[in-house]
Each structure stands twice: as structure tokens, then as C-alpha cells.
Amino acid sequence: MCPVSPSEKESSQNSQPDVQIEAQQLSGGYDDKRIIEAVNLTLHQGEWLSLVGANGSGKSTLLRLLSRILSPQVGTVLLNGRAIHTQPPLEVAKQMEILPQPQVVPAGLSVQQLVSLGRTPHQAWWQWDLTSESMEKVAQALAWTQMETYCDRPVTELSGGERQRAFLALALAQDPQVILLDEPTTFLDIHYQLQLLELLKQLNQKKRLSVITVLHDVNLAARYSDRIACLRQGKLWAVGEIRAMLTPKIMQEVFEVNAAILETPVGLQNCPIAATETPIVKTEPEIETAASTL
Numbered sequence: 001m002c003p004v005s006p007s008e009k010e011s012s013q014n015s016q017p018d019v020q021i022e023a024q025q026l027s028g029g030y031d032d033k034r035i036i037e038a039v040n041l042t043l044h045q046g047e048w049l050s051l052v053g054a055n056g057s058g059k060s061t062l063l064r065l066l067s068r069i070l071s072p073q074v075g076t077v078l079l080n081g082r083a084i085h086t087q088p089p090l091e092v093a094k095q096m097e098i099l100p101q102p103q104v105v106p107a108g109l110s111v112q113q114l115v116s117l118g119r120t121p122h123q124a125w126w127q128w129d130l131t132s133e134s135m136e137k138v139a140q141a142l143a144w145t146q147m148e149t150y151c152d153r154p155v156t157e158l159s160g161g162e163r164q165r166a167f168l169a170l171a172l173a174q175d176p177q178v179i180l181l182d183e184p185t186t187f188l189d190i191h192y193q194l195q196l197l198e199l200l201k202q203l204n205q206k207k208r209l210s211v212i213t214v215l216h217d218v219n220l221a222a223r224y225s226d227r228i229a230c231l232r233q234g235k236l237w238a239v240g241e242i243r244a245m246l247t248p249k250i251m252q253e254v255f256e257v258n259a260a261i262l263e264t265p266v267g268l269q270n271c272p273i274a275a276t277e278t279p280i281v282k283t284e285p286e287i288e289t290a291a292s293t294l
Contacts, residue, residue, distance in 0.1 A: 018045040020178050020210050021066060021084075021096075025075035028065045029234075034073060035061040039236045041229060043178065046208040048201070050221035053231035054255055059214045060101075060182050062231065066212065067098040067180050080177075093121035097171040098180040103163070105155050111166050112151040115141055118173030134173075141172040145199065161192030168199070178210040185220065193217075197224050218255070219269045222246050230254045246270055 021043040029035035035058045043049050051059040064070040066077055068084045077084045079095060097118075106114065118141065119134040130138065142148045145165040150158065155166055164184060171179055181200075185193040201224055203209045215221040221228050222242045229239040232254050238245055246268045251259040257272045 019043070019078075020045050020080055021212070022078040023062075023066060023075065024078070026062075026065055026072055026077060027074040028070055028072040029061060030070075035234050036065060037234045038075070041236060041239065043210055043212055045177075045210055046204065047227065048204050048211040048213070048225045049227050049229060050213045050215050050225040051229050051231060052215055052218050052221050052254070053237070056233075057231040057254075058234040059231055061234075063098070063180055063182050063212065063214050067096065068092060069098070069100075090121045093174065093176075095176060096178040096180065097174045097176040099167055099171055099182065099184060101182040101184070101186055103167050105163070107156065109155050110152050111147055111155055111158070111169075112138070112142075114155050114166055115147070115169045115173050118170045118175075121174060137175055138173045141169040144172055144203065145169040160187050161189075161195065164188065164192070164196055165199070168196070172203070176209075178212070180212045182214045183216065184213060185215065185217065193220065200224070218246070218251075222268055222270065223266050242268055252276060 019042050023039050023041045026039045026041075027034055027037050039062060041049075051062060053059050061070065065072055066084075068077070071085055079087065079092065084092060115138050116130060116134075119130055119137060139148075142151065145168050147162070147165055147169050150162060150166070155163065158166060168184075184196060184200075188196065197220060200209075200211060200213075204211050213221070213225070218228075222245075225242065227239065227241055228245040230237045230245060230250060237254055238250050246261050248259050248261060251257055251261075251270055251272070255272075256276050258274045258276050260271045260273060262269050262271055
């Protein structure tokens with residue numbers, strides 16, 4: 001088991017006002033199979049946290065546990081100070097939204113209709129028509145994602161990048177405080193990857209939208225995130241700010257590659273040089289104390 005650092009223990013016992021999501025000794029997986037083991041992690045208001053790691057490290061499983069799609073086998077997740085799995089689904093939906101991968105595209109829905117579904121948690125069950133407030137939120141979400149001109153187009157006719165923006169508009173119409181995205185850049189070319197992540201960064205900075213992303217590309221995670229959490233074999237291997245996480249040592253431990261870390265116009269970036277199969281022996285996670293106890 002990966003021991004919890006003192007800083008994370010203190011954070012767990014004394015939740016701070018700006019902590020929006022907090023995982024406490026979180027373990028879970030599928031049926032009787034445990035994938036995630038004893039993870040302690042926090043997301044602060046207005047923060048962008050990215051989960052990175054090799055294939056099979058448990059990134060998507062951890063995201064599903066944090067979003068209550070999966071129930072924990074051990075431990076708990078707090079959303080704004082309350083256990084997420086004991087809150088009513090509609091209450092959770094008003095605070096947090098998750099964009100899974102892959103996304104199910106409803107047949108016959110236009111972009112406008114899809115985005116309007118984001119207002120469901122805020123509408124009374126007997127209301128079929130959107131309230132004026134809900135209509136305003138939908139229009140705002142379409143504007144933020146630059147999808148106004150696609151309102152009447154069927155979602156099934158959108159390109160990959162347009163479809164991602166449409167589903168992001170759906171999430172934003174929900175007016176969440178926190179958004180979780182599972183591999184949002186998958187199947188997108190470089191242009192649409194940067195376009196989507198730049199949009200998220202604007203929303204993160206201007207709306208103080210808190211973000212958790214699962215990303216395969218460490219360089220994109222380093223470019224856009226405030227902190228990175230590195231997973232290895234279901235355990236939280238390292239977590240902290242970019243400069244502390246993007247090091248040859250951590251790249252070798254987490255991804256089993258020899259890497260050079262370069263200063264670039266967009267910040268530190270990882271340049272893999274060669275694969276390595278050096279056995280990794282480690283007893284404690286790398287926890288950047290200052291970042292963990294903000």
C-alpha cells in the first residue's frame with residue numbers, strides 16, 4: 001500500500017473552505033477487482049488538476065470514483081465538504097459534471113437540444129419548457145464554445161472537434177462548479193486538441209471553473225494544468241505543481257522512459273529519449289507539500 005504523507009493526512013482531517021473535491025483513502029474498481037488503492041487527493045476551487053500515467057494505471061477508474069459513477073470499496077469522496085455518494089444525484093449534478101469517453105451521441109438531437117439537456121437538474125420534473133434563466137444559460141454555453149451557428153445541426157453530423165465542443169457546451173449549460181473530463185483530446189487532431197484545451201483554460205481562469213482531466217499526453221497536461229497527479233499501478237505515485245512533477249526521475253518511475261525536460265515558450269515539456277525497463281522500487285509517493293496544502 002502507498003502510505004499517505006503527513007500533509008495529505010492533515011488536509012483530510014481539516015478540510016479547507018476552498019477544497020471542492022477531496023478523496024480520503026479512496027480505493028475501488030470493478031466488482032471484486034481493486035484498481036485504485038488508498039488515494040488521498042484534493043481539488044481546490046479554480047484549480048486545474050490532470051491525472052496522468054501509463055495505460056492501465058487507473059486514471060479513468062479514479063475519475064469515475066471521484067464522480068460517483070463507481071462506488072468506493074474503501075474510503076470516501078467529499079464534494080464541497082459532503083460525502084458525494086450520500087448526496088442526491090440532482091444535487092451532485094448541480095455542482096459537478098463529467099464528460100466520459102466515449103460519449104453517446106443521441107440520434108436525432110440537434111446541438112441546441114443536446115445543450116438544453118444540461119439544464120435538466122435545474123428544472124422541476126413537470127417543466128417541459130426551459131425557464132428564461134435556463135434559456136440564458138444555454139445561449140451562454142453555446143457562445144462560450146463558439147457553437148451558436150451549429151444550433152440546428154444534428155449532433156451526428158458534427159466533426160470530432162465540433163462534437164467535443166457541443167458536449168462541453170452541454171456540461172457548461174449545467175452551470176457546474178467542477179467539470180471532470182476523461183481523455184477529452186482522444187481522436188482529435190492537434191488543432192482541435194489545442195482549441196479545446198485553450199477553451200477550458202479560459203473558462204478555468206475567467207469563470208473559476210475547477211477542472212480535472214485525464215490526459216495521456218504529459219506535455220498537454222504540463223502546459224495547461226496547475227498540478228499533475230501521477231498514477232502507477234493504481235496508486236498515487238506523485239502529485240504537485242508542474243516543475244516538481246516534470247522531472248527525469250518521475251518520468252522514469254511513472255512511464256518507464258528516459259527523458260529530457262526542456263524549457264519551451266509554453267513552459268516545461270517532456271522529451272522522451274528511450275524506453276527503460278529498470279525495476280521501480282518505491283515505498284512513498286512524491287507529494288509536493290506546498291502544493292498539497294494550498
